[in-house]
Amino acid sequence: MKVAIGADHGGYELKEKLKNYLSHKGVNVEDCGTHSVDSVDYPRFAYAVASKVSSGECSRGIIIDGAGIGSCMVANKVKGVRAALCYDVSSARNSREHNDANVVTLGAGLIGFELAKQIIDMFLSTECTVDRHKKRVAMIDDLDTGKSPSSPTVSSSTPVDISNLDSEDLAKIAGRIQSIIGGTCTAVDDNIVCSDGKNVFIHYGHATDIDPDEIKKMIDAGAGRIGYTPNGKDVPSDVAKYIDHTLLKPQATPEDITKLCNEAKEYGFAAVCVNSCYVKLCSQLLMGTDVEVCSVVGFPLGATPSEIKAMEARRAIRDGAKEIDMVINVGKLKGGDDDYVLRDIRMVTEACHDGSAICKVIIEAAMLTDEEKVGACQLSKKARADFVKTSTGFGPGGATAHDVALMSEVVKGTKMGVKAAGGIKSYADAQKMIQAGATRIGASAGIKISKEAKEVTISN
Numbered sequence: 063m064k065v066a067i068g069a070d071h072g073g074y075e076l077k078e079k080l081k082n083y084l085s086h087k088g089v090n091v092e093d094c095g096t097h098s099v100d101s102v103d104y105p106r107f108a109y110a111v112a113s114k115v116s117s118g119e120c121s122r123g124i125i126i127d128g129a130g131i132g133s134c135m136v137a138n139k140v141k142g143v144r145a146a147l148c149y150d151v152s153s154a155r156n157s158r159e160h161n162d163a164n165v166v167t168l169g170a171g172l173i174g175f176e177l178a179k180q181i182i183d184m185f186l187s188t189e190c191t192v193d194r195h196k197k198r199v200a201m202i203d204d205l206d207t208g209k210s211p212s213s214p215t216v217s218s219s220t221p222v223d224i225s226n227l228d229s230e231d232l233a234k235i236a237g238r239i240q241s242i243i244g245g246t247c248t249a250v251d252d253n254i255v256c257s258d259g260k261n262v263f264i265h266y267g268h269a270t271d272i273d274p275d276e277i278k279k280m281i282d283a284g285a286g287r288i289g290y291t292p293n294g295k296d297v298p299s300d301v302a303k304y305i306d307h308t309l310l311k312p313q314a315t316p317e318d319i320t321k322l323c324n325e326a327k328e329y330g331f332a333a334v335c336v337n338s339c340y341v342k343l344c345s346q347l348l349m350g351t352d353v354e355v356c357s358v359v360g361f362p363l364g365a366t367p368s369e370i371k372a373m374e375a376r377r378a379i380r381d382g383a384k385e386i387d388m389v390i391n392v393g394k395l396k397g398g399d400d401d402y403v404l405r406d407i408r409m410v411t412e413a414c415h416d417g418s419a420i421c422k423v424i425i426e427a428a429m430l431t432d433e434e435k436v437g438a439c440q441l442s443k444k445a446r447a448d449f450v451k452t453s454t455g456f457g458p459g460g461a462t463a464h465d466v467a468l469m470s471e472v473v474k475g476t477k478m479g480v481k482a483a484g485g486i487k488s489y490a491d492a493q494k495m496i497q498a499g500a501t502r503i504g505a506s507a508g509i510k511i512s513k514e515a516k517e518v519t520i521s522n
Contacts, residue, residue, distance in 0.1 A: 063186065066114035066123045068094035070104035070133075073126025073170040076178060080124065083179055089186070092120060108136035108167075115164050116142040122186060123165035130169035137165045141206045144199070149173060151416050154181040158188035162199040172446070174405060176372075177412040305492075305511065306356055306481070306504045308335040310455065316343060323347040325509055333385055335504060337361070338378045345382025356385035356422075359410060362456035364389030364426065368402075372409040379417035386414050387422045387481075387504075389454055392429050395438055403438070407445040415446070422449035422481055422502075425469075428459030432468060439472035448477075449502065453484030460484025463498040470499025486511070 065084065069077035074096055084091050094110040096102045104127045114120040123143075125133040130147045137145035145165035146157035149172060157163035166185045168178055190196060201211045307326045309318060319340045326334045326348070333354040334344055344355045357378035360366040366374075375386045388410045394402045407423055414421035423445075425438040439450045450469050452461040461482035470480045482495035483504030489511050492503050503511075 063122065064090040064092060064120045065186070066092045066094055066111045066120040067126075068096075068107035068111040068124075069126035069170075070096060070107055070128075071099050071101050072104075072128035073168070074099050076168065076170040076175060077124075077126050079175050080126075080178060080182060084182070104132050105136045108133035109140065112137040112140035112143045112145065112165060116140045121164070124182065124185075125165060125167045126170050127167070128169060128171045130167040130172070134167040137167065142203070144202060148181050148185065150177065150412070151180050151184050152418075154184040155188055158185060159190055159192070160195050160198075161202070162190035162196070173412065174408050176409065177416075180416070305329075305331045306333045306335045306483075306502060307331040307509075308455075308483070308504050310335065310337055310358060310361070312337075314340070316340070319343055320347060323353070326353045327351050329509060332502065335385075335387060338374060338381070338383075341378050341381040341383045354384040355382055356387060357381075357383040358454075359386050359388040360391075361387070361389055362454040364391050364424070365393065368406040368409045371406065372413045375410050375413040375419075375421075376417065379414065379419045383419060385420040385422065386410065387424055387451060389424045389426065390438060392426050395425075395430070395434060395441075400437065400441060404441045404445055407442055407447060411445050411447050414448075420448040422451045422479075423447045424451040424454055424483075426454060426457045427452045427461075427465040427469075428457050428484075435465060435468055436472055439469050443473055443476060443478060449479040449481050451481035451483055451502075451504065455484040455504070457484070461486060461495060461500075463494045466495050466498040466500050 067077055067081055067084075077093075081091050081093060092114065094114065095107050108125045108127070111120075111123040111125045115123040123137070123145075125137060125145070127133045130149075134145045134147045137143050143165050144161060144163045145167055146153070146161060146163040147167045147169070148154040148157055149169065154166065157166065163185070166181070168181065173181070190199060204211070307322055307329075309322045314337070319336060320343070322334055322336070323344055324347075325331075331353060333356045334348070335356040335358065336344055338357045338359070341355055341357045348355060357375075359374045359378065360371045371388060375388065378386060388407070390403055391406050394406070407421075411421045423438070423442040425435060425442070427435050430438065442450050450473060452465050452469070453459070461484050466480055466482050473480065479501035480499055481502040481504055482498075482500040486492055486495060486503055487510070492511050495503060
């Protein structure tokens, strides 16, 4: 396989690393430039790579700029090119399996070398083999000749041929239906088996006890997971939904963790937060519930090497964690080494997003100046983390309304959340944090907070 690679000045360093990486793997690489960090116009180099692929001189192409967007636009103007902007391993796999992409574009400002290697490995090793995907790729190619995709209509009485659905498709459909009915739903052989207190069998999407048209409407509308508290327990939802029920003490036993999970189910908390050795146990105990499993990484000091943090996160995710709370390297931040801290956060964030997990970044605010807190949040935002979090609970101080408000202001306008943790022992404490901008509360006193909230609700 011969691969064309090119980049502008923003992608030059990553291009050089990927070129050497591929060459050492025995891949025939043709470098289309640029050859320095001097400022250049990305369309020139994107076009050079795309032309190599279009002509057949190279079978695949790799283009890198700051965000990967502009180069993707340029490449797709070239006849015969199907370029895809990929930002993780899943998008790389999808671009090949579903779209037979022959050019990948990367954003050097968004991903690091380690993730870039994984994306390229997936892009070069995956093939488009399923007939229905190949048919749609042919429709894309027809656009080069001016032929528009046909728009066939299917009457409600005409059965749709979906005999080509594979196990991955069924699993995705099962997940979608589960998010709608609020029960459990899994793919078993050629069937999707759902339960909401009774068994409902769906064979390739044809339901026996539920309306498939209504299901399809909700899926097409983009319905996601529906969070709710079974049986209510009279716990105010505006409090319980914020709480990560936490037990991170080193002396915690399996019996303590079991009790924690049972309490989380009873009160409808957002998640349980535990050390990584207990993730598998929690996943088993909380299977089929709305309570997520959260694990800590690099905890509590944050001084673990970044590679080890990423490995710890990946292991916890394999064991069933859906959320990861990582601790930054506070010393590196205070020493002004922002590049290290960004890479540290980014490696864990990439591991989380590869595993469809949420990444929360603990900045240990009590150890930082306000300027350092802002800097830590900005780096977390740049690394595409999902949350910033105040404290480990093991530092010199816990969450304060001032810190929460400051952090909330930095991430305002993004989809990022703010988690307040450490020293939150009452409903009044929780309310202060929520009013300051917290979207999640980490507390070992979750039950006490919920009971106090219930009492306030009843008295009002």
